[in-house]
Amino acid sequence: MDQETKINEEKxxxxxxxxxxxxxxxxxxxxxxxxxxxxxxVRASQxxxxxxxxxxxxxxxxxxxxxxxxxxxxxxxxxxxxxxxxKITSAINLLNDDDECTIMTxxxxxxxxxxxxxxxxxxxxxxxxxxxxxxxxxxxxG
Numbered sequence: 030m031d032q033e034t035k036i037n038e039e040k041x042x043x044x045x046x047x048x049x050x051x052x053x054x055x056x057x058x059x060x061x062x063x064x065x066x067x068x069x070x071v072r073a074s075q076x077x078x079x080x081x082x083x084x085x086x087x088x089x090x091x092x093x094x095x096x097x098x099x100x101x102x103x104x105x106x107x108x109x110x111x112x113x114x115x116k117i118t119s120a121i122n123l124l125n126d127d128d129e130c131t132i133m134t135x136x137x138x139x140x141x142x143x144x145x146x147x148x149x150x151x152x153x154x155x156x157x158x159x160x161x162x163x164x165x166x167x168x169x170x171g
Contacts, residue, residue, distance in 0.1 A: 033166070037162075037165045037166065040165055040168060040170055041165065043117075043170055044117060044133075044136075044137040044170075045137070046113065047110070047113045047114065047117055047137055047138065048137070048140050050106065050109055050110045050113060051110055051140070053106055054103065054106040054107060054110055057099060057102055057103045057106060058103060060099055061096065061099045061100065061103060064092060064095055064096055064099065065096070067092070068089070068092040068093075068096070114138065116170065117137060117138060117170070118134075118138065120168050120169055120170050121133045121134055121137075121138075121168065123168075123169065124164055124167055124168065126160075126163070126164070128152075128160050129160055129161075129163060129164035129167070130164075131150060132146060132150070132152075132157060132160050132161050132164060133161070133164050133168065135149065135150070136161070143157070143158075
């Protein structure tokens with residue numbers, strides 16, 4: 030693998046990492062929503078006003094601890110996502126060609142498949158990949 034190919038592969042890996050980070054953030058947010066629902070069910074089952082053993086309070090404490098941990102991870106992942114989005118958007122906006130900007134944005138920030146990018150923008154498959162290759166050579170992510 031020559032040096033230019035290696036550099037382009039590293040650029041693609043970074044560009045693809047935005048989608049992976051977004052997917053992980055969505056997964057963490059879904060976990061938090063589910064945890065909140067589960068916690069409501071535990072609290073509802075304790076709603077008769079009767080004294081409880083300390084074990085049941087531990088259940089709520091564990092939920093609260095898990096929620097705090099998840100919220101911290103979500104904040105961290107959200108910050109990472111925003112940093113990547115800013116870096117990628119800035120790099121794409123420095124490209125001088127509108128077609129290159131469109132393809133890079135649609136693929137890497139909007140998460141579209143190559144088929145969808147081609148269809149939505151009226152590009153022939155080979156033309157789209159040629160434009161992508163040109164953009165990849167020009168884009169500066171570092």
